Amino acid sequence: MTSYPQSVGDRSFNATRLRKTVLEMAFAGATVHIGCAFSIIDLLAVLYRHHLRYPGNDPLAAERDYLVLSKGHGVMAQYACMREMGWLDDAAIKGYFADGSDLKGLSDSRIPGLEVTSGSLGHGFSVGVGIAMGLRKRCTDQKVFAIVGDGELNEGPIWEGSLVATHHGLDNFMVIVDENGFQAMGSTAEVLSLGSIQAKFESFGFASLQVDGHDEVAINAAIHDLWNMEPGRPKALIARTVKGKGVPFMESDNRWHYTRLNERTFAEANAVLDAGRGFK
Amino acid sequence: MRDAFSDALVRLAVSDPKVLLLTGDHGYALFDAFRKQCPDQYINAGIAEQNMVGMAAGLARVGFRPFVYGLSAFVPVRVLEQIKLDIAHDNLPVVLLGDGAGFVYSHLGTSHQSTEDIACTRAVPGLTVLSPADRHEMTACMEYAYSVKAPVYLRMGKSDREDVHGAAIPPLTSGRMIRVRQGRADLPALIATGSMVRTAMDIAQDGLDAAVWSVPTIKPLDTAQVVEVARSSRGVVVLEEHSTYGGLGSAVAEIVCEHQPTRVLRIGVSDRFSAHCGTYRYLLKEHGLDTSTVRDRIYAFHANA
Numbered sequence: 001m002t003s004y005p006q007s008v009g010d011r012s013f014n015a016t017r018l019r020k021t022v023l024e025m026a027f028a029g030a031t032v033h034i035g036c037a038f039s040i041i042d043l044l045a046v047l048y049r050h051h052l053r054y055p056g057n058d059p060l061a062a063e064r065d066y067l068v069l070s071k072g073h074g075v076m077a078q079y080a081c082m083r084e085m086g087w088l089d090d091a092a093i094k095g096y097f098a099d100g101s102d103l104k105g106l107s108d109s110r111i112p113g114l115e116v117t118s119g120s121l122g123h124g125f126s127v128g129v130g131i132a133m134g135l136r137k138r139c140t141d142q143k144v145f146a147i148v149g150d151g152e153l154n155e156g157p158i159w160e161g162s163l164v165a166t167h168h169g170l171d172n173f174m175v176i177v178d179e180n181g182f183q184a185m186g187s188t189a190e191v192l193s194l195g196s197i198q199a200k201f202e203s204f205g206f207a208s209l210q211v212d213g214h215d216e217v218a219i220n221a222a223i224h225d226l227w228n229m230e231p232g233r234p235k236a237l238i239a240r241t242v243k244g245k246g247v248p249f250m251e252s253d254n255r256w257h258y259t260r261l262n263e264r265t266f267a268e269a270n271a272v273l274d275a276g277r278g279f280k
Numbered sequence: 281m282r283d284a285f286s287d288a289l290v291r292l293a294v295s296d297p298k299v300l301l302l303t304g305d306h307g308y309a310l311f312d313a314f315r316k317q318c319p320d321q322y323i324n325a326g327i328a329e330q331n332m333v334g335m336a337a338g339l340a341r342v343g344f345r346p347f348v349y350g351l352s353a354f355v356p357v358r359v360l361e362q363i364k365l366d367i368a369h370d371n372l373p374v375v376l377l378g379d380g381a382g383f384v385y386s387h388l389g390t391s392h393q394s395t396e397d398i399a400c401t402r403a404v405p406g407l408t409v410l411s412p413a414d415r416h417e418m419t420a421c422m423e424y425a426y427s428v429k430a431p432v433y434l435r436m437g438k439s440d441r442e443d444v445h446g447a448a449i450p451p452l453t454s455g456r457m458i459r460v461r462q463g464r465a466d467l468p469a470l471i472a473t474g475s476m477v478r479t480a481m482d483i484a485q486d487g488l489d490a491a492v493w494s495v496p497t498i499k500p501l502d503t504a505q506v507v508e509v510a511r512s513s514r515g516v517v518v519l520e521e522h523s524t525y526g527g528l529g530s531a532v533a534e535i536v537c538e539h540q541p542t543r544v545l546r547i548g549v550s551d552r553f554s555a556h557c558g559t560y561r562y563l564l565k566e567h568g569l570d571t572s573t574v575r576d577r578i579y580a581f582h583a584n585a
Contacts, residue, residue, distance in 0.1 A: 109370050120365060123362065126334025126337075127337050127338040128338060129331070129335050130340075131338035131339070131342055134341070134343065137320075138342065156330065157328075160328035160332075161334070164326065164328070
């Protein structure tokens with residue numbers, strides 16, 4: 001059994017540092033999906049800092065809360081947080097995508113700290129609903145957070161699972177929608193209009209709130225508020241986000257779903273983050 | 281066979297409160313006993329199979345033992361990706377129960393007929409594939425499915441054919457075929473699964489004095505045993521109510537061509553959908569799986585050896 005560090009760093013989950021870890025990985029691995037990671041990274045910082053409970057700092061603790069990354073494409077943001085938790089070492093970050101390495105380009109449940117295998121979309125949500133149902137049957141106070149993309153809401157099982165979560169009153173389940181307005185081939189409005197995401201989840205029986213997905217104070221408050229709202233209903237947090245948030249030349253430019261960093265863009269992105277100019 | 285299924289499920293659920301039954305709104309009357317005795321372990325997940333299988337994975341992740349029931353056209357075929365990613369990838373102990381496999385729903389057409397499920401599930405890494413022939417094998421398969429604590433697909437085909445075994449059988453051993461009839465070594469051995477074991481028995485008992493083997497565990501399949509059967513017979517005939525592509529016939533052929541080359545006749549569904557509807561008996565005939573046609577093909581195979 002692997003033992004995990006009881007105390008690592010300052011656990012501040014500083015958003016700039018997290019983004020720099022993502023850049024480091026993306027550059028080392030010459031990989032894509034940077035924009036997908038940057039849109040959820042502030043949400044993850046708040047979850048890891050204030051909400052997720054890992055007794056003994058063990059990512060496999062039976063009493064843990066569950067963070068289900070259904071939009072597996074954002075996994076680099078979660079790796080960055082896992083590094084802060086002490087679950088990933090620098091070698092894993094620097095060796096991203098090296099032959100024979102463990103960390104893949106999409107969420108893989110065999111990595112302690114990642115709960116589901118996703119990337120094929122619409123899977124993690126259902127697994128998360130099942131986990132929440134099981135925890136409820138076991139009468140624990142453990143919570144399940146499922147992060148889905150707005151594009152991912154095209155997938156049918158999201159809505160199948162929403163019916164079930166409401167029918168069974170799973171108020172230990174919270175879906176967090178990363179509403180960055182883009183999916184692989186364009187804006188969500190162009191590809192397949194979603195209308196009001198909040199209204200959709202409300203109509204499926206969820207208690208819901210909207211929040212600026214890059215305002216950590218507001219995110220933290222919204223999560224607290226949701227858990228205390230309307231007992232008996234599952235929760236939906238609609239986080240309005242910016243794809244590529246933090247590096248201006250990436251923001252809302254959907255090419256950063258697929259673009260790889262080169263020496264120049266890597267240096268520029270780091271410089272922007274170092275100068276603290278990433279946040280308007 | 282359905283009673284044996286229901287009895288086994290109730291027995292397992294009573295003895296282990298972690299056992300849950302999830303159904304995609306199928307199984308009318310089949311689960312009356314279960315719902316009466318284990319109401320808190322019964323979940324009707326609605327007509328939403330993809331979510332149901334993903335949920336089963338979630339339940340298994342926090343310690344439960346889900347049995348997921350659907351028609352085999354839906355579980356496993358419709359939800360194959362959920363089985364692959366959510367369950368098999370992590371070797372979770374979920375038992376997938378696919379009812380009505382083959383041509384059971386003979387009047388309902390392609391939507392409810394299932395002749396590709398074995399091929400699909402065999403290719404999923406780590407997924408055990410079971411296919412009982414009668415109530416005794418069903419009981420053994422349910423016990424086995426529970427005991428392996430790993431992903432299992434249990435294929436339930438035509439349930440009201442005459443028993444193959446005269447009495448309860450011992451617990452299944454991984455991959456082992458069961459000899460249900462001794463036969464002459466100068467004749468082909470008949471290897472069959474599910475409904476077609478009864479057909480093989482009828483043909484063997486009525487003139488062709490061949491050995492008959494039943495295969496309740498299609499995957500894994502004991503290589504050494506298949507080799508031994510091929511070595512001790514004159515050719516092999518494989519019978520299944522499933523496509524000849526990717527099913528038991530393929531599994532046997534894969535083994536013998538590598539380890540004990542011999543002639544193999546694969547009797548199953550050709551690469552086609554049902555053209556018409558009718559009784560189960562009619563549909564077997566349409567696909568050349570009625571006893572008379574099968575017998576003729578086996579005799580011709582033997583005559584041309």
